[in-house]
Amino acid sequence: MTIRYACVPVANLWTAPEKVREVDLPSLGNPEGFHDWLGRMDLDRRKGLYGRLESQLLYGEPALVLEEREGWVRVCLPRQFTHKDSRGYPGWVPAAHLGFTAEYHRAQEEGPFIFVTAYRSHLTLKKGETLTVSFMTRLPKMDEKDGEVIVLTPQGEKGRIPVCDITVTHRPPVTAPTARVETARRFLGLAYLWAGMSSFGFDCSGFVHRVFEANGVSIPRDAGDQFRFGQKISSTEELLPGDLVFFAHEAGRGAIHHVGMAIGDNRFIHSPNTGNPVRLNNLADEPYRSEFCGGARYDGTEPLE
Template sequence: MSASLDRRLHAYRPDLADIRLKGQVEAEGYAASRPARLIVPVADIRPRPDLAAGIDTQALFGETLAVFDRSGGWAWVQLDADGYVGYLPEEAIADGAGAATHGVSVPRSFVYPGADLRFPRRHALSMGSRVTVTGTAETRGTRYALLEDGSAMIAAHLRPLGEALAADAVAVATLFLNTPYLWGGRSGFGIDCSGLVQMALAQTGKSAPRDSDMQAASLGSLIDRDDLRRGDLVFWKGHAGLAEDANTLLHASGGTMTVTREPLEAAIDRIARLYGPPTCYRRP
């Protein structure tokens, strides 16, 4: 029965499974999840509890997740945002969903120990991270958001949760130009092709699956190449990008190892030599 379920989106293994899957998969035991939140800037999600395993995706600060098991310093989790299942270091999470109020709305922003940009920064957070704002302050004309632990961020770099950054996903994607390509990445510090699509859509208030095959199978509606316009999506086997216009592609490219802008036909010709032509075009 379990062979029909995608392990990326369903928590099951021979010894343990999500209790919601009882009757659909066979396991030695079943567990209800417990809520948790990420407390580090970025955590890699891996297919097994092994630092040598490749990165499937990432979780960002303040994001919530469901925990099914903790063992050997690892937590087996499912991300609330897109349902992805995998392992991350147990020290990266804290119990409880928290009460985040704002999301980071620029590709990267610093967290300071107080409301002064001259203070040494504590760390940086990516777009999509979630924080709890408890107040505001102003220092030398710069307005800061004060966070629950006493730290501060530039207020203009945050938006209330639920408030879209832009109506246009392409405008969001262009903010990531020259960001390094990272397989499995979905942050302003490193991002892959489907991560860029997911992030750009999320900041316009639209949810999207994590991986390119999931996106190609479900996002929006199929269109013809001749109908392509700004904001549409182009998919290859294992790759995705956003149309800036009918002739220009924005994508996290393994060719340049950055988020790049490229003539669409040039991208089609170059990618075809390795992976074939586009498999579909979709309008989200």
């Protein structure tokens, strides 16, 4: 088993190569193809991602390679905890979207790192090429000059990113739960994307995963696991801002299918579903009142194993 790193701003993690549709083909190409793909999909095609797309990797994120087949790589994502595989979230990625250099690999062990804390940022590479990278992209810091931080890219070359868009640390510090609410509010109006893990589009669990990550707390990738590993909250009266709230089929008694984050006054923020962007709702609203099945609290000390 070897390790490689995402070398495009957002790499899709597919259920299987055979699940890719014709409309998805641009996303398999160069970095600009990802944006073309997003722009091509109407509402029905976005809904059609269910059962096809599993998750996403951000630029520089590691993947453990399990198998290679005809331009594709089967991987696990060690930074995305799941019950599906103890090694990380499983799926398939185009081989061209992953790379490896010894220098970048060494830098991953040393730090410090820049974390993109802006909604999005622009990474300038050699010859002026620019990549638009997502919130919570992490790259090794090399230097700082003229209002820019010099970073090492997965391709082993240096790039520049504005100081105002990042924070430098080995790991984001654990903040007060109310800080999670402030972070989440920045994404109000962002379009939903099934399996989305970037600020180009989140699904419900990907949204809270990145918000918690930005505030120093590691939580699992999917809603069911997020419920399982947090400190349980049984009623809405016990909820505090920054807690997770969960919703299940069969009037709250079945399988968990949705997650949001409490913000106070019986309200929560969430990325609802295809066609509905990140927004606020009241827990008394339907169907949320009927489907509420509990909450979970994370303080950053929970073991994910």
